[in-house]
Amino acid sequence: MTAPTADTAGHRQPFRTNWGGRLAYVALVAYVIYAGSHLGFSWDRFVSGIGNGGHFVARMFPPAWDRWGLLADGMIESLQIAILASFFGVLLSLPVGLLAARNLMPVWVTWPARGIIALCRSFHPIIIAILFVKAVGFGALAGVLALIVGSIGFVGKLFAESIEEISLKQVEAVRATGASFSGVLIMAVQPQVLPRFIGFATYQLDSNLRNSTMVGIVGGGGIGATLFTAYQRFDFDFVLSILIVTVAMIMAAEVLSGWIRKTFQ
């Protein structure tokens, strides 16, 4: 009775044995061990790292607020980058996402639209920011453009997917009334996807806020440049005050976007 094999005692096997899955687990564990040994991690390095880290953290206290003007300017610029990038990114994602939705559009339209999305998604915002800094020069414009591209890649794909998940029965009913394609979009598609669109747009605002504090490192404007300079000058107390304000801003945005999502459910 306790034997797990299929044939004993005439039991029929309810599930098929998944040899492929088992093999994949074994391969994954083996690779993790191999990669760890190959990259030369050692316990000594870890311990000394903790010591360095502790020293570094100790130098951060107390946070320095004497350069609050610089901090505020950077923060405000980051906020502006994030809001502008989210607004235009989401706006451009609407048509791109619609064109990429395979249930409403023919293949020869979805294919190029999906190509654009894939291209926008393939690079980290920082890499795109480097390109735009080269193209349009240092400053917030480069940051905004980089984050717009990133937003299209992310939100466009999510928009397309949520359009593909709508109930076509509702679409069919509205089409049967003699509605035009745009009529179907506003009365059958939009009501089904709007709450999710709002959700994705607010997530993207969150994400752009985080990224906007970073594009400055490569010259894309915002608090990132200030943060990077502070690091390089070993002004760790000023670094801490920047980090505190950044965290506070992102948490505030989180609360705000949660509230927006709730009202549009």
Added chain:
Amino acid sequence: MNAVTGTMTGSAQDARSLVIRDLVKEYRRGQPVLRGINLTLPGRGMTAIIGPSGTGKSTLIRCINRLVEPTSGQILFMGQNLAQLRGRQLRAARRRIGMVFQEYNLVERLTVMENLLSGRLGYVPVWRAWLRKFPQKDIDRAFELLDAVGLGQYATQRADALSGGQRQRVGIARAIMQEPDLILADEPTSSLDPKTSVEIMDILSALAGERDIPVIVNIHNVELAKRFAQRIVGMTGGKIVYDGPPDGLTDEDLRTIYGGEDWLNDRADG
């Protein structure tokens, strides 16, 4: 054809008759679901199409408003061959054909009133629909219809808050909002309990009857078909095998339509 108005009287009923000639639909080449349907329906009253599942009843009525593309054949209605319309003309024809669905197909996140007014999308410019600035006479009609189907106080409720029977009433009201010259009903009672089914058929036949709109209804329940329709069309295997009054439908005919005979013996239980 756009000039046809809602005021239909007397001889205009002939204009609402529907003629289907040699209608064939193949979803896959060489495997026809409809094998040459020929049917002439009068411009008034209710016609019930009965037949086993998968025999093409749904496909037939979806070919009429072109939610399904016919492979070949003609569908003549109001002086047009519906099978050949395109674009704007097709939409203009569709708005004169109301449709009621098995699973109601209401837009769940819209209110009952918005669902009714979506029946006017063939008439109202999109920007007005988007801003919800529908003409006052459409809104008045919507309220009248809601009262007529007994949902007067539900106008601002979301469709997904309603029960099945209530949703189907909204579905019928939406079809009537189109001021149609024909109503297609695809299994309108199949998702409902027996009592609600009768109520829904009552409402459908009353609202259409008052306006003299012909109705074509696909229906599984033979008893309901006999009770409400003035004409029965029996289909099996993509062909019409019975076409006549409900009284003329014999057990022999039902055997031809559905096959077998054991099920006829305990039909009274259903």
